[in-house]
Amino acid sequence: MSDRPLTVVIVDDHSIFRSGLRSELDSGIEVLGEAGDVEEAIRVIGETRPQVVLLDVHLPGGTGGGGADVIAGSVSTAPATRFLALSVSDAAEDVVRVIRAGARGYITKSSSGAEVAEAARRVDDGDAVFSPRLAGFVLDAFGAVTGETAESVDELDRLSAREQEVMRLIARGYAYKEVATELFISVKTVETHVSSVLRKLQLSSRHELAAWALQRKLL
Template sequence: MVAGQESEPIRVVVVDDQELFRRGLTMLLGVEPDIEVVGEAGDGAAAAELAASVAPDVVLLDVRMPKRSGLEACVEIKELVPTARIIMLTMSDEEGDLYDAVKNGASGYLLKDASIDEVAQAVRVVAEGQSLISPSMAVKLLDEFKEMSRSGRAEEVPGPRLTARELEVLRLVATGLANRDIAGQLFISENTVKNHVRNILEKLQLHSRMEAVMYAVREKILDLP
């Protein structure tokens, strides 16, 4: 948030079946001046109902929960509240879970050993439309994409051709760079980068930057070993 700029707080829903963890996270995020926790849920089914009711900006969602998993809830929440950004906050560091989370529309994936500052920053980043995955998981994600590319498991995503500049931006997005860093490398403004990313997602009919990475790997836009 820019100093002196009036802005509504980021509205967050916290979903975890472990009550102590959920309540603790709610309390800690509630201290942040630009974040407001507007609800809690203890399972995937309740999470979808709550999201539909309060229309949050960001949902912090555990992967493994009773009644309905976080991965299943992620799909339903995106259908009910397309504007909601979802961060999977979990103990699971399995590549398959990470891939499924991204495929199902998640914008972020953090392990539960992340600090509260890291979680709060993740909320801010995804609320702006960017993606955030912890560095250790990003390596695993790219490994999973490479394996899918080799085995042909990746799904086809039809779409029009991207411009040369859009391809440049996509390559840099796929390396994990934020908009500001991409702008610096290409000597263009951050707003121009945001516009390019939005156009890329619209053209390819994708929902997140990480889905765009999957597309880049599949179409061999990225030169991965």
């Protein structure tokens, strides 16, 4: 192992979490920068080119893909950088999306500073690192288990994180106005997302969408 510190950038939309994580990382980790949204993250990563990015999955900005947008936007400016996802979410679709985007690992935010540092070092060494209860999602999605689970994940991958939120609410019977209130967006934006969801999933109505989601146990 090199005596030089491992260089990282912390990407999370909560400054308190960023500060707390920074303070818990050991002296062998050098934090080159921080970012709180997709655009800022891409800029900071391109400027600093860290060895590893500690990346939140859900971030404002970009196209709604969160951490996946950051990875896609950093490929050209920081091709050698590796990404370790940190999230409160252990939802299968979140895990699979960011791994398919190129992250080398995914651990939950309940991990200690020492665990994050160890995971970052392993990712830098080329290992794939996952919290134990997340490993099954990855195996299912990447071919260890075939069939409906993998197919459903493939279909979900067509939708942005926001489109998935809208899809679930509409499929549960929420009116457009109720979805807008729930997600703090305009009714017009809800209509736009629903149209996009129906187009991507090749469905013709919200009733078909409800049946699609129910069949795949997404509600």
